[in-house]
Amino acid sequence: MSVLEATQTQELIELENRFGAHNYHPLDVVIERAEGVWVYDIEGKRYLDCLASYSAVNQGHCHPRILATLIEQAHKVTLTSRAFRNDQLPLLYRDLHELTGFEMALPMNSGAEAVETAVKVARKWGYKVKGIPDGKAEIVVCENNFHGRTVSIVSFSSDAQYRDGFGPFTPGFKIIPYGNSRALAEAITPNTCAFLVEPIQGEAGIIIPPAGYLKEVAKICREHRVLLMCDEIQSGLGRTGELFAYMHEGITPDVLIIGKALAGGFYPVSAVLASAEIFGVFHPGDHGSTFGGNPLGCAVARTALRVLIEEDLVKRSALMGEYFIYHLRTIHSPKVKEVRGKGLWIGIELHSAARPYCEALKDEGLLCKETHDRVIRIAPPLTIRKEEIDWACDRIRKVLES
Numbered sequence: 001m002s003v004l005e006a007t008q009t010q011e012l013i014e015l016e017n018r019f020g021a022h023n024y025h026p027l028d029v030v031i032e033r034a035e036g037v038w039v040y041d042i043e044g045k046r047y048l049d050c051l052a053s054y055s056a057v058n059q060g061h062c063h064p065r066i067l068a069t070l071i072e073q074a075h076k077v078t079l080t081s082r083a084f085r086n087d088q089l090p091l092l093y094r095d096l097h098e099l100t101g102f103e104m105a106l107p108m109n110s111g112a113e114a115v116e117t118a119v120k121v122a123r124k125w126g127y128k129v130k131g132i133p134d135g136k137a138e139i140v141v142c143e144n145n146f147h148g149r150t151v152s153i154v155s156f157s158s159d160a161q162y163r164d165g166f167g168p169f170t171p172g173f174k175i176i177p178y179g180n181s182r183a184l185a186e187a188i189t190p191n192t193c194a195f196l197v198e199p200i201q202g203e204a205g206i207i208i209p210p211a212g213y214l215k216e217v218a219k220i221c222r223e224h225r226v227l228l229m230c231d232e233i234q235s236g237l238g239r240t241g242e243l244f245a246y247m248h249e250g251i252t253p254d255v256l257i258i259g260k261a262l263a264g265g266f267y268p269v270s271a272v273l274a275s276a277e278i279f280g281v282f283h284p285g286d287h288g289s290t291f292g293g294n295p296l297g298c299a300v301a302r303t304a305l306r307v308l309i310e311e312d313l314v315k316r317s318a319l320m321g322e323y324f325i326y327h328l329r330t331i332h333s334p335k336v337k338e339v340r341g342k343g344l345w346i347g348i349e350l351h352s353a354a355r356p357y358c359e360a361l362k363d364e365g366l367l368c369k370e371t372h373d374r375v376i377r378i379a380p381p382l383t384i385r386k387e388e389i390d391w392a393c394d395r396i397r398k399v400l401e402s
C-alpha cells in the first residue's frame with residue numbers, strides 16, 4: 001500500500017464523517033470495485049465479502065448477465081411511472097408467478113416499502129373481507145424482529161434503539177416471543193388480521209425457530225383466518241438453501257415479502273406476493289410508488305431471478321452452507337458459544353462482543369458484520385466455492401483461536 005493511497009482512504013473516511021449523517025458505523029474499508037465474492041478497496045486490497053450486502057448480492061457482485069441487462073434496458077426506457085404501462089412489468093409478474101406459484105404481485109423498491117405494503121393490504125383485507133370493525137385491525141409480530149426502518153415498522157420493533165426518539169408510534173401491533181406458537185394462539189383476537197414473521201430471524205443474530213414452528217403457526221393462522229405474512233427479504237431467494245425459507249417446513253404463507261437479492265444488488269426492487277383474493281382489496285389509487293415496477297428495475301430483477309435458477313444457486317447455498325458450517329464447527333475456541341445456520345446464512349455466536357473480531361477479520365481480508373452484538377454473521381454470495389470457504393475458514397480459525 002502506498003502512502004498516497006492510505007492518505008486517500010483517510011480523506012474519504014473524513015469526508016464521509018464530516019458531511020454524512022452518522023446513522024451507520026461501517027468498518028473502515030473503502031471499496032471501489034467488486035466481482036463475484038470479492039471486493040477491492042481503493043488501495044487494491046482484496047476482501048472476501050461475507051455479508052453480501054445483507055444478502056442483496058446473492059448472485060455475486062456485478063454479475064455480468066445482470067449488468068448486461070441493466071445497460072441494455074437503460075438504453076431503452078428506465079421509468080414510465082405506473083400512469084402508463086411498460087413492457088417489462090408484465091414479464092416480471094409472469095416470472096414471479098411461475099417461480100413462486102403466488103397469483104399476484106405488487107412491486108415496490110425498498111424492503112421497508114414492501115413491508116408497509118403488506119401491512120396495508122393485511123389491514124384492508126381485515127376490514128373488507130374478514131369484517132374487522134373499522135380502525136381495530138391488529139397485526140401480531142415477534143420480539144427481536146427486523147422489518148425495516150419506517151416509523152410504522154419501528155413502531156413494532158422490540159429494539160429500544162430503533163424506537164428511541166422516533167415516537168409517536170403507529171398503533172395496532174402486538175409483540176409476542178419468537179419461536180413460540182402457543183403465544184401466537186393466545187395473542188389472536190377476532191380483530192387480528194395478520195401475523196408477520198421472519199422464518200429465520202436474521203438481524204436478531206440468525207435465530208432459527210424450533211422445528212415445526214412455521215407449520216404450527218400456519219395452522220393457527222388458517223384456523224383463525226389470520227394472514228400468515230413471511231418477511232423473506234433477507235432469508236429468501238436461496239439464502240437458506242431453499243428458494244424461500246418457509247419451504248423448509250413445506251408450508252405456503254398467504255403473503256410473501258421479498259426484496260434485496262430480487263435485483264442482484266444492482267437496483268432496489270421489492271415485491272409483495274399474495275393471492276388474487278387478498279390483492280382484490282386494492283383498487284386504483286389505494287397504494288402506489290413512482291419507481292415501483294419501473295422497466296429498468298423489472299428487467300434487472302428478471303435477469304437476477306434467471307441467474308439464481310440457471311446457476312443453481314439455491315442448491316449451491318445448501319451444499320456450500322453445509323460445508324461451511326461443518327468446517328466452522330471444527331474451530332475450537334473458548335470464545336465461541338455456538339455456530340448455527342441454514343444454507344449460507346451462518347451465525348458464529350461469541351461469548352463477548354463480535355465487533356473486535358470483525359475488525360480483526362477485516363485485517364485478514366474477510367468482511368463480516370456483527371449482528372446483535374455477539375454474533376458474527378457469515379452470508380457470502382451464493383456463488384462462493386469450496387476453495388474460498390477453505391480460505392475463509394483458515395482466517396476465521398486464526399482470529400478466533402488466537
Ligand SMILES: *Cc1c(COP(=O)(O)O)cnc(C)c1O
Pocket residue numbers: 054109110111112113115146147148149198202231232233234235259260
Ligand atoms: C433488509 C430487511 C428489511 C428492510 O429492507 P430495506 O430494503 O433495507 O428497506 C426488511 N426485512 C428484513 C427481514 C430485512 O432483512
